[in-house]
Amino acid sequence: MSMMEDDVKDFLKRIVWSVFLGFLWLTTTLGIGTYNDLLVPNPSISIGNIIFYIWMASSLAALIYINYRIWKKKFPHG
Template sequence: MESPEQHDQKEPFDMGIVAYFVRIMRTLFIGFFWMMINVFFGLYLGFAVPEESTPGRMIFFYSWFVISLAGYLYLVYRLWRKKAPVQDNYK
């Protein structure tokens, strides 16, 4: 018969799963934050709308958009380039 101490013991939680989940959440959070900033400046303040903006503001906004998109994609590449070790739990 099992003792109460053996019954209460749980499997140790794999920290690789936690690290993978953290990478997913960082990617999503930074992506949504980047989109919210661009929507605010582009649509709410009118930097991206031709009827509401001057050519200089549009050039500034779209150059910012492309440069920040390249930076975000580089950040995502650096975040995901390391391969996580694969662990087979079914052996």
């Protein structure tokens, strides 16, 4: 039997998932951007930079939506 209450478990699970998904998004975005040299447009902006920034913005919107869905459920205390 667990010593933690269900509310505390649910709260910690939400925190862990939010932090994990944020770090996963950050590392994949920075990894792809730096490996392919897409983060900073060197002499001028290219089509690769535009596609990368569109992907970055849309995946950030998806991450925010997922975190909203995780935290949408109300807690019993308020």
